[in-house]
Amino acid sequence: MARWKDILRERCPRCREGRIFRGSPLRGMLSVHERCPVCGLRFEREQGYFLGAMYVSYALSIPPVALLALLFWWAAHWPYDVAILAAFVAYLPAAPFVARLARVLWIHIDRGVDPNG
Numbered sequence: 001m002a003r004w005k006d007i008l009r010e011r012c013p014r015c016r017e018g019r020i021f022r023g024s025p026l027r028g029m030l031s032v033h034e035r036c037p038v039c040g041l042r043f044e045r046e047q048g049y050f051l052g053a054m055y056v057s058y059a060l061s062i063p064p065v066a067l068l069a070l071l072f073w074w075a076a077h078w079p080y081d082v083a084i085l086a087a088f089v090a091y092l093p094a095a096p097f098v099a100r101l102a103r104v105l106w107i108h109i110d111r112g113v114d115p116n117g
């Protein structure tokens with residue numbers, strides 16, 4: 001439970017105090033500190049590190065988009081392809097927030113698997 005709280009508070013996986021992002025979502029949506037301001041843990045281990053977060057973001061996005069597509073198809077009786085397109089458009093405003101959450105999840109998953117790498 002504490003781990004989920006840290007993830008939702010966007011805190012460092014090691015010290016659980018340092019903020020992962022430089023600012024609020026309104027200022028710099030995906031701007032990650034190079035190192036934890038409290039314990040110095042390097043967040044972006046290597047170039048392209050956050051590519052893994054894209055897979056997490058994809059996994060987080062498929063269920064709601066599929067649900068929206070089914071809802072549009074079922075409730076509005078739109079053709080399936082139109083319902084899918086509408087679902088993607090309806091989901092767009094949530095995408096930056098999901099991408100931010102995916103980065104935090106990726107850092108926590110990666111540090112959980114390989115804490116000293």
Ligand SMILES: [Zn+2]
Pocket residue numbers: 012013014015016017018036037038039040041
């Ligand atoms: Zn830290």
